[in-house]
Amino acid sequence: MRKGMLEYCIMLLLRHQACYTNDIIQRLREAEMIVMEGTLYPLLSRLKRDGLLAYEWRESTQGPPRKYYLLTDEGQQALAQLNASWEEIQRTVNLLKQ
Amino acid sequence: MRKGMLEYCIMLLLRHQACYTNDIIQRLREAEMIVMEGTLYPLLSRLKRDGLLAYEWRESTQGPPRKYYLLTDEGQQALAQLNASWEEIQRTVNLLKQ
DNA sequence: ATTAGTACCTTGCGATACAAGGTATTCAAA
DNA sequence: TTTGAATACCTTGTATCGCAAGGTACTAAT
Numbered sequence: 001m002r003k004g005m006l007e008y009c010i011m012l013l014l015r016h017q018a019c020y021t022n023d024i025i026q027r028l029r030e031a032e033m034i035v036m037e038g039t040l041y042p043l044l045s046r047l048k049r050d051g052l053l054a055y056e057w058r059e060s061t062q063g064p065p066r067k068y069y070l071l072t073d074e075g076q077q078a079l080a081q082l083n084a085s086w087e088e089i090q091r092t093v094n095l096l097k098q
Numbered sequence: 099m100r101k102g103m104l105e106y107c108i109m110l111l112l113r114h115q116a117c118y119t120n121d122i123i124q125r126l127r128e129a130e131m132i133v134m135e136g137t138l139y140p141l142l143s144r145l146k147r148d149g150l151l152a153y154e155w156r157e158s159t160q161g162p163p164r165k166y167y168l169l170t171d172e173g174q175q176a177l178a179q180l181n182a183s184w185e186e187i188q189r190t191v192n193l194l195k196q
Numbered sequence: 197a198t199t200a201g202t203a204c205c206t207t208g209c210g211a212t213a214c215a216a217g218g219t220a221t222t223c224a225a226a
Numbered sequence: 227t228t229t230g231a232a233t234a235c236c237t238t239g240t241a242t243c244g245c246a247a248g249g250t251a252c253t254a255a256t
Contacts, residue, residue: 001102001103001105001106001180001183001184001187002102002183002187002190003101003102003212003213003242003243004099004100004101004102004103004212004213004243005099005102005187005190005191006212006213007099007212008099008191009190009191009194012191012194012195013194020234021234021235022233022234031189031190031193031194032186032189032190033190035213036213036214036215037234037235037236038213038214038215038216038217038236038237038238039212039213039214041235041236041237042212042213042236042237043212043213045236060222060233060234062222062223062232062233063221063222063223063232063233063234064220064221064222064233064234064235065221065222065234065235066233066234066235067234067235082099085099085100086099086191088130089099089100089103090188091129091130092103092107092129092130092131093103093106093107093110093184095129096107096110096111096129097110100244101211101212101243101244102212102243102244104243104244105243118203119203119204120202120203133244133245134244134245134246135203135204135205135245136205136206136207136244136245136246136247136248137243137244137245139204139205139206140205140206140243140244141243141244143205158202158203158253160201160202160253160254161201161202161203161252161253161254162202162203162204162251162252162253163203163204163252164202164203164204165203165204
């Protein structure tokens with residue numbers, strides 16, 4: 001059932017703090033949301049392509065450089081939409097639960 | 099983002115009251131969840147095949163007979179699982195929102 | 197008998213997530 | 227200097243889900 005929630009969770013995560021892939025996987029795992037590498041890379045690329053995310057390269061102390069993603073202004077607007085959708089879904093479920 | 103929520107919503111809907119397809123579409127629409135016929139029929143068939151739903155034919159005053167679906171005992175157990183998943187997703191989102 | 201309305205269902209398409217595998221960079225040890 | 231381990235990037239193939247469109251069958255009214 002978590003399908004479809006992933007994009008929302010990632011945008012929530014990247015709205016204040018820039019992260020690279022392993023950060024994201026780790027942070028989501030701490031929030032009990034499991035996500036695979038092969039899922040994440042295409043999703044990040046798509047959000048970048050759509051202008052919702054931007055990235056910058058940063059050196060690492062150990063290993064190759066990393067792509068640090070952050071939400072753009074356009075992404076913030078899209079996130080506001082998703083917040084509204086999330087509220088609506090909660091309303092729907094609560095209504096059906098009665 | 100409502101993707102994946104549909105199965106849960108339908109099982110919530112059918113846990114107490116038997117409905118046929120147009121009932122379900124109508125009731126979900128009232129809860130602000132739009133679902134298409136072509137989505138619903140395969141989903142109901144799958145839940146039936148998996149033993150989570152059962153149906154019985156009922157005559158209609160106008161038109162051909164209808165399949166009225168209701169949640170089975172096995173479906174009730176599956177629904178308890180989905181309720182737990184739903185709680186977890188809410189926890190995840192709330193945690194990421196901080 | 198024909199038509200309109202209702203209810204059932206199927207097929208083809210696009211999007212999403214997973215599993216598996218592949219490329220490239222860095223650093224340390226042989 | 228070269229080899230290998232670790233890290234980080236990405237792609238491909240598969241399954242599932244939801245939608246759009248189209249199709250079949252039964253009922254009732256004209």
